[in-house]
Amino acid sequence: MKKVTMADVSRQAGVSKSTVSQYLNGRFNYMSSETKDRIQRSIEELGYSPNSVARSLRQKKTKTIGVIVANILHDFSTQVVRAIEDYCHACGFTVIICNADDQPDKERHYIDMLRAKQVDGLIVFPTNANSELFQGLVKENYPLVFIDRFIEGVRVNNVLFDNKKAMSLAVQTLRGKGYERIGLVTASLEGAITPRQERRDGFMAAMEEQGLPIHDEYIQSSNIDQIKDVLADMLQSTERPEAIIAGNDRVLQEVLKTMKQNDIDVPKEIGLLTIDDVTFAEFYNPAITAIAQPTYEMGRKAAELLLEEIDGTKGSKKQTYRFEPSLQLRHSC
Amino acid sequence: MKKVTMADVSRQAGVSKSTVSQYLNGRFNYMSSETKDRIQRSIEELGYSPNSVARSLRQKKTKTIGVIVANILHDFSTQVVRAIEDYCHACGFTVIICNADDQPDKERHYIDMLRAKQVDGLIVFPTNANSELFQGLVKENYPLVFIDRFIEGVRVNNVLFDNKKAMSLAVQTLRGKGYERIGLVTASLEGAITPRQERRDGFMAAMEEQGLPIHDEYIQSSNIDQIKDVLADMLQSTERPEAIIAGNDRVLQEVLKTMKQNDIDVPKEIGLLTIDDVTFAEFYNPAITAIAQPTYEMGRKAAELLLEEIDGTKGSKKQTYRFEPSLQLRHSC
């Protein structure tokens, strides 16, 4: 149970702590190989392993970053997080994930906690209600990257999906299949959440571009747990849409449940296309046509940008990176 | 950018660091309310927030635990992790997740790293190849809990699914539906991974109990990426099984792909039941009958056990906790 420390090693090896520290950090410019051997042997004999808390305190860096996810229930988030972890681990960084659960005060709480833990930087899917807090971090030059969403006026690197292009691709695809009355279902628009907002706007623009009529009743946004009702209404209307776009993976689930409950045949009775590719899309009956985000690339990019900022090597010009949608054409439309 | 420290606060408030520290830790037994006010005001004015790295070094505890998941690709793992995080956050603990990716050396690496970071304890889904390492931790009295899998001879608290009962329930259910030639597909049995092993054994036992014939060709275990082939063979055989049990969520995906590719109608041509409930089970066509693990309860239990061990309140008798399966009867069999 007794922890062995550097002092123990130095005593055992008959050298000073400084020397052990140099050895550990690979600074053996002029270290005699005899000394090295002695230290190495002592380390092994004692089973020493360095205490990185002490190291962090001294060096004022923890080689740890924090990730605050707005809502971990999205497959998108999970995949992005995976990419971030892969990249960071490869670079010797640890990552701490926190789930804000779409609650601004949880987000705030986690930011405080992570900063107290002295994490070297933060990647966040922001909730859009703590902009002063983020402004403060920016002013301090605290390494910070936004992903999936951004906040107007907060100057950080943003890693975003090209939602406009995605919607244009979606509408074009459906149009190409002969659908004209197209509906869109997204999660609640409250809180001005970037992707939902942009997808809705992008949808409008794309419909117009394609010269398709926009029916307000076909464009619905509501809380996840109310989507089934909203959708059922839409499907019962006298002239229902010929095809529907699900705004994200969570919405898709609700759409599929509704279709099943109401015994609606996809694609015979109604076409379906979703934003976000999901595991089961490929083997669902019918296989679901999806517009995929390059989740892995996006996560990796966010991690790269953050670690660069932490290194302080690159200049600090902040940018917004938009990632391209890709169409996975299957059988639901 | 300049960090404000406790010394700054004490100077501003005109008291000693000790007093500030007492204040922060809520030990104001005899502190004058005037002093308290002064300190509080200084903290706000300076925007002070305590450095938990320093605190951790001093107190020799980090209020952080590590979780090492064997393979994060299982929904089960993700859900368990979520439960662990919820419980730990509620108790003021941070959690660091690492994915061993089924590789014992990654597991070893993460254990070292987490210990260097001085985490207060570990919850692990062990790979079964580092038993000496774990033995070492146990000998040191290092707080450690296993979940999902266990290792023979390592005396820790184990949180496990009752796989035997699950298989018995599975076989019974199928039997009740009139199926007699039942197959089982699991992921590779290499590495003696607890749930697979136990599910297979449990399957055998249950079949025998039910007086059903065991056909060796119907019992297959292989790497995830070979399951499709194995299964296709099984389905092509002259007398194919009437129903199939998928050993876990990843296997289920492969089974569904194969069914789809070979145009096999579930449940008309073959019955299907899976271990592990998955998001899409409910709205898949057909809805999939599943035997669910109480993932949330299991994660929570593991977290509780670990935090108790860290507190050192409870005695240290180690136990194995088995969690009950529950049947989600749907339409795939």
Place this chain on the structure above:
DNA sequence: CTGAAAGCGCTTACAG
């Protein structure tokens, strides 16, 4: 009711 001092386990100029 409050403060001075030691110490947690490292790293890092600096001296020799």
Place this chain on the structure above:
DNA sequence: CTGAAAGCGCTTACAG
């Protein structure tokens, strides 16, 4: 080529 010393930002007996 190696060591003594200071210090990172806290907490905690202990003294008064």
